[in-house]
Amino acid sequence: MTRPGIDTPDRLALVSPAVAAKYLTVGVRAGREQLPQVALLRASEAVDDDSGRWDTAPVRELLDEAIHRFGDSPTDADAWLSPRLHATLRLTRAEAARPGLWNFLALAVAPDYVLWRHLPRGEAKDGEPPKVSAPRFTGIHYTQAFARLWWAAELFRDGGDYRPVEIACRNQDMLNTAMRLDAIDHRPTALAMVRVLKGLAESGATRLGDRVNALCTAVNAAGSTLMYDVIAQDDPSDPDALVSWVAEADTAPSVPWDRLPDGPPEEAVRRDSVDRLARMFQQFSEHAPLRDRGRKREDEATS
Structure with missing residues (x-):
């Protein structure tokens, strides 16, 4: 899928x-206007690194495949794309913490993907066309x-294993709520x-989204008094392994589309x-009260 009349820049920037x-107008967010690419590129800042990991072609190819694969089910693309985007964009956390990189990817490289994935489906309301929320860009x-x-x-991810990522990203409440918690670091x-979520899904639990939100609330609340890093020790990450993995980006093959890629070793x-924590969180899940979010949405609609 390409954007007519617009060339994808060769390199990522900020x-x-x-x-x-x-440049993020209401018309752009509604998919009715195109971004002024020339002006946007002139206002961008080049990345001071000439390695191939900043090339846009592999990312653009990955996004095109996601659009092709998931067509009318954009939400389902998250679980497929998340590990492959991570393995394609081999970044350190410091690099990934720069908002300018993600701004460039969303505005200059793939605004069409943002619209495809996040543009609300349905009719215009109050005379306003559906539009993507600005924070998605x-x-x-x-x-x-x-x-x-x-x-x-x-x-x-579990070291180089992306299987837990797939499980987490199949549930939008996990992405939207758990990602906000400090404890998730x-x-x-x-x-x-993720293990508790997997168990709930495999057991056919009803109101799965509500249960995930209740779990996140309980984990966050207990984390204010319990020190998870003391209860469940985590070994320090290996910076050399990550640095080597990032440095191999220029020679690494493209990520596979029909099996999970390998993450940092x-x-x-x-x-x-x-x-230890899964047993604790399972108890949280069994006893955490569920909010009736459906009722809340009805009340808001009639207020």
Whole structure:
């Protein structure tokens, strides 16, 4: 899928939030206007690194495949795309923390993907056309269209194993709520939450989204008094393994489309730590009250 009349830039760059806000009009967010690409590129800042990992072609190819594969089911693309985007964009956390990179990807490289994935379906309301929320283009890491997927893979992977990422990203409430928690930076906590989610899904639990939100609330509340990193020890990550993995980007083959790629060759999280927290979080899940979000939406619609 290509954008008629618009050439994808060859290299990733940085677009400041101020510049992004200037060009992110309501018409752009509704898919009725095209971004002024020439002006946007002139206002962008080049990345001071000539390695191939900043080439846009592999990312654009990946996004085109996601659109082709998932067609009328954009939400389903998240679980497929998240690990592959992470393995294609081999970044350090410091690099991934720069909002300008994600702004550029959303505005200059793939605004069509953001529209395809996040444009609300349905009729116009109050005379206003459906439009993508601005934070999907330029927001914080847990709302921006591409940052949320990259960071989900970073936070939920088990060393080089992306299988927990797929499980997490199949549930939008996990992406939208768990990603906001400070505790999710603790690897055993993240993987224990995924294990509970997997159990709920496999058991056919009803109101799965409500249960995930209740679990996130309970984990967050308990985290204010319990020190998860003391209860469940996590070994320090191996910076050399990550640096080597990032450096191999120029020679690494394209990520596979029909099986999961391999992530950074870091040690897996301690099983005993995940087991300990998973038992605790399972109890949280069994006793956490469920909010009736459907009723809340009805009340808002009639107020």
